[in-house]
Amino acid sequence: MKTTPQCAPCLLNRVLYEAELSTNDEGLRFKAVQSGMEFLREHCRPGADAIGISTGIHRRTYAILGDKDPYRAAKALSNRLAAAEMPRARALLDRAPPAERFRLAVLMAIAGNTFDFGVQGHAVETDDFGAFLDRMIRQGLGVDDSDRIAALARGADVLYLADNCGEIYFDELLIEQLQAMEARVTLVVRGDFILTDATMEDVRRMGLDRKVDRVLTTGSNAVGVSLAEAPAELREALRSAGLIVSKGMANYESLSDAGFRPMAYLLRAKCEPVAASLGVRKGMNVAMLVQ
Amino acid sequence: MKTTPQCAPCLLNRVLYEAELSTNDEGLRFKAVQSGMEFLREHCRPGADAIGISTGIHRRTYAILGDKDPYRAAKALSNRLAAAEMPRARALLDRAPPAERFRLAVLMAIAGNTFDFGVQGHAVETDDFGAFLDRMIRQGLGVDDSDRIAALARGADVLYLADNCGEIYFDELLIEQLQAMEARVTLVVRGDFILTDATMEDVRRMGLDRKVDRVLTTGSNAVGVSLAEAPAELREALRSAGLIVSKGMANYESLSDAGFRPMAYLLRAKCEPVAASLGVRKGMNVAMLVQ
Numbered sequence: 338m339k340t341t342p343q344c345a346p347c348l349l350n351r352v353l354y355e356a357e358l359s360t361n362d363e364g365l366r367f368k369a370v371q372s373g374m375e376f377l378r379e380h381c382r383p384g385a386d387a388i389g390i391s392t393g394i395h396r397r398t399y400a401i402l403g404d405k406d407p408y409r410a411a412k413a414l415s416n417r418l419a420a421a422e423m424p425r426a427r428a429l430l431d432r433a434p435p436a437e438r439f440r441l442a443v444l445m446a447i448a449g450n451t452f453d454f455g456v457q458g459h460a461v462e463t464d465d466f467g468a469f470l471d472r473m474i475r476q477g478l479g480v481d482d483s484d485r486i487a488a489l490a491r492g493a494d495v496l497y498l499a500d501n502c503g504e505i506y507f508d509e510l511l512i513e514q515l516q517a518m519e520a521r522v523t524l525v526v527r528g529d530f531i532l533t534d535a536t537m538e539d540v541r542r543m544g545l546d547r548k549v550d551r552v553l554t555t556g557s558n559a560v561g562v563s564l565a566e567a568p569a570e571l572r573e574a575l576r577s578a579g580l581i582v583s584k585g586m587a588n589y590e591s592l593s594d595a596g597f598r599p600m601a602y603l604l605r606a607k608c609e610p611v612a613a614s615l616g617v618r619k620g621m622n623v624a625m626l627v628q
Numbered sequence: 629m630k631t632t633p634q635c636a637p638c639l640l641n642r643v644l645y646e647a648e649l650s651t652n653d654e655g656l657r658f659k660a661v662q663s664g665m666e667f668l669r670e671h672c673r674p675g676a677d678a679i680g681i682s683t684g685i686h687r688r689t690y691a692i693l694g695d696k697d698p699y700r701a702a703k704a705l706s707n708r709l710a711a712a713e714m715p716r717a718r719a720l721l722d723r724a725p726p727a728e729r730f731r732l733a734v735l736m737a738i739a740g741n742t743f744d745f746g747v748q749g750h751a752v753e754t755d756d757f758g759a760f761l762d763r764m765i766r767q768g769l770g771v772d773d774s775d776r777i778a779a780l781a782r783g784a785d786v787l788y789l790a791d792n793c794g795e796i797y798f799d800e801l802l803i804e805q806l807q808a809m810e811a812r813v814t815l816v817v818r819g820d821f822i823l824t825d826a827t828m829e830d831v832r833r834m835g836l837d838r839k840v841d842r843v844l845t846t847g848s849n850a851v852g853v854s855l856a857e858a859p860a861e862l863r864e865a866l867r868s869a870g871l872i873v874s875k876g877m878a879n880y881e882s883l884s885d886a887g888f889r890p891m892a893y894l895l896r897a898k899c900e901p902v903a904a905s906l907g908v909r910k911g912m913n914v915a916m917l918v919q
Contacts, residue, residue, distance in 0.1 A: 341654075341658075342644055342647065342654065342658045342660070342661040343644060345640060345644070345661050345665060346643075349637040349640055350641070353634060353636070353637050356633065363632075366633040367632075369633070370633040370636050370637070370672075371636075371669070371672070374636060374665050374669040375669055377665050378662070378666055381661075381665070382658075382662070383658050
């Protein structure tokens with residue numbers, strides 16, 4: 338996806354957010370924001386690659402802050418909130434009619450995609466996540482290709498590109514549904530800390546690495562998937578998978594022009610540019626299959 | 629007031645907002661945002677004057693957009709909504725015990741200060757402004773120097789620095805209270821279009837120019853009051869007034885270090901930096917006298 342005029346203030350807000358998470362030193366916060374402006378002035382131009390700009394600005398911000406993981410506490414909070422919700426989420430799935438179970442697991446995995454601290458105009462509801470989950474389920478899917486996604490998943494090699502911490506617990510529920518359909522699941526997490534994204538550390542802590550067939554990483558802390566930085570094994574898996582499940586906006590932004598098929602984008606459209614690129618409205622829950 | 633790291637993304641968001649208000653041309657929007665980044669990179673440094681940066685970036689944005697008044701429609705909407713609320717607001721004032729009337733008029737004038745489209749994280753409630761006004765009145769004043777302000781206003785030359793369109797209707801109610809206390813009121817509006825701020829045009833349309841003793845302007849489209857651009861008459865009035873009533877954040881930012889006294893700041897603290905500078909919490913309604 339190409340960058341838009343909206344991306345610049347949003348990214349600059351996120352730089353500020355990272356600085357505020359990381360330090361109380363007003364001078365250092367200023368330095369991070371100034372460096373972010375410098376970076377955006379150079380790189381945020383019409384036609385530029387959105388995700389390259391995101392990766393670049395966050396890497397530079399982390400370096401200036403001298404902080405490998407400003408979202409550490411936010412990620413731990415997401416994991417804790419999501420883990421606490423699992424008994425209820427599992428019970429909801431168990432009570433669903435079998436024919437509706439996959440769609441509900443897809444919807445929950447998208448609800449989990451709201452664990453995304455720092456997106457402008459998008460608040461994470463930490464006070465009553467249970468009530469929020471209920472509202473998400475009532476809202477339902479604005480784009481619902483879940484039947485076609487399920488048909489492709491059956492017995493296939495599924496490459497599952499994870500996104501945020503917290504969200505990864507809901508991913509586990511969907512992965513169980515895929516496995517119940519005899520899919521072999523390769524889970525992909527970030528190669529290093531970036532934003533609130535899940536890494537191998539999170540997957541191991543919850544034991545999800547032992548439930549899937551294989552865990553790969555993106556090979557770096559790029560936002561989304563950087564093909565240039567991805568291990569050969571991941572590039573091969575992207576080419577050969579029977580179905581790719583891509584969670585969240587960053588994976589979409591980084592892969593929307595790469596041509597890998599068939600690709601199921603599961604996300605909540607949290608900003609106008611991504612919503613416009615997908616042809617949906619902001620705030621919609623999207624399960625879109627691209628074949 | 630000095631600029632803060634928070635100011636940069638907020639201003640850049642506002643540039644984007646102005647571009648979106650003004651044009652559908654994505655290229656022109658991009659150009660405005662890029663120019664905003666360029667400007668911020670140059671000027672938004674620790675110790676820099678907050679209001680100088682605001683004035684500079686908005687002037688540059690207006691020039692790039694070729695638009696003297698991107699907020700035209702927003703201002704008209706504010707005026708319409710506020711005018712429609714006046715009968716109810718007057719009835720509320722009439723029903724208030726005389727001893728409470730001034731405080732209530734102050735609170736309403738601050739409620740009117742929420743007509744401020746484009747402040748990040750601050751939404752103007754256009755759907756049900758009446759209900760919003762009721763909530764504001766229930767919230768009350770977080771800082772309440774209204775008794776001391778009233779005592780100073782009695783029989784004095786009051787210089788009233790207006791802020792936004794819409795808000796100006798509520799200012800009229802407070803000005804009536806000041807006049808009932810034998811104050812002579814000089815109203816000051818912006819010298820030209822900037823943001824959603826009221827100008828002579830708005831004051832004349834509502835006939836407020838005929839109700840006050842005198843209307844001055846700031847002499848330019850600076851954000852707040854630029855002393856360098858202010859007519860001699862306004863500078864003299866700032867020096868000699870028995871009481872200055874300063875509405876809103878921009879007037880505060882531009883005059884907080886200028887030393888004019890006694891000054892009554894009436895505003896809603898809509899952003900962290902202004903709230904911190906005033907020593908209050910964000911979201912508070914503030915009637916603060918500085919003597």
